[in-house]
Amino acid sequence: MANLTKCAICDNTYSYCPNCANTHAWKFYTDTHECYQIFMVIMQYKKGLMPKDEAKGVLEHLGITLESNFDNYRQSVAKTMKEILTVEKTAIKPVEETTVIKKNKKSKLYKD
């Protein structure tokens, strides 16, 4: 029998079927696979398993940017997503100067 449950990401009510969950484990947490991807990013980011820039990349890949409408998500989720998407302005690392290998002129061993 299907149970009604709420998506951990968008707060949608959906029916959770334990039988389906055997093949789609993510249905335990979220209503759609997209929500589950967000769920995983947030979980891993919060646990410190995923660096912020990587999390940001995944969210952007899912089409989520700071301009997105966050009203569809749970408040805590929206907050975390905004946090991930907001990049602190850090100075761009200057490209390390490639060591210029000066061609040493071979000292003339044999002088005329």
Ligand SMILES: [Zn+2]
């Ligand atoms: Zn959802």
